[in-house]
Amino acid sequence: MANEPAQFDAPDDPACYCRLGGVMELLSSKYAMQVLCIVNATGPTRFREIESLLGDASTSTLSARLDDLAAADLLTRTQYDGIPPRVEYDLTDDGRELAERLGPVLEWVGEREGAVGES
């Protein structure tokens, strides 16, 4: 079983991995995939919480990313008026489906980094 080919249901038409439209470019922008997975892990999440988890993202970049993800209907933005202001981001159904598929990718990346970069 060590030499069995991949067991997942990959389509045999490789062309399905091309021509994927603007969503791939969105996912390729900085922190996009991380944001989706973070919100999936924490549920409704506030701006500062995401920012502090990412650690090194500037407010302008994170703000842009959240806008992009909301515009793509992957995130919702809910504003609770009051002092102090409070805004929560959550996943749409589409966003959750995507985040669930991204999870294994980021987790694998994290394990690989952790296993290699032990300096």
Next chain:
Amino acid sequence: MANEPAQFDAPDDPACYCRLGGVMELLSSKYAMQVLCIVNATGPTRFREIESLLGDASTSTLSARLDDLAAADLLTRTQYDGIPPRVEYDLTDDGRELAERLGPVLEWVGEREGAVGES
């Protein structure tokens, strides 16, 4: 069961989705994820084949991406001398593991685009 939370084994520490090092930036560069999935679907693949599947990638960009992926030990590059020259790219074990996790993501993106953008 429609209201059950995500069933995959997401770690409950959202911080694991941050600090992922350079691999995420590589995946965020243009065509990187597609290339991995294409090669996973087709097996050892030649430069022009990848190029023609992608359709709109310039040779310089694709070349850079293949270099990056090989440098990250996700792809191998095998050169068969002769006329005409022939080079094949294939996945390393790490590359295959990653590609298998990326497959569902790209497939979902493809279905979503196809289902929505029918104009």
Next chain:
DNA sequence: CAGAATCCATTCGGATACTG
């Protein structure tokens, strides 16, 4: 065929300062 090299427009993302 498979690229390397060069040049360049565009974009992206970070820093900073300011608003409600």
Next chain:
DNA sequence: CAGTATCCGAATGGATTCTG
């Protein structure tokens, strides 16, 4: 707290040309 607005340097990716 949760951003927006502005500015700017770095990096990216495309077009083109040339090579083995």
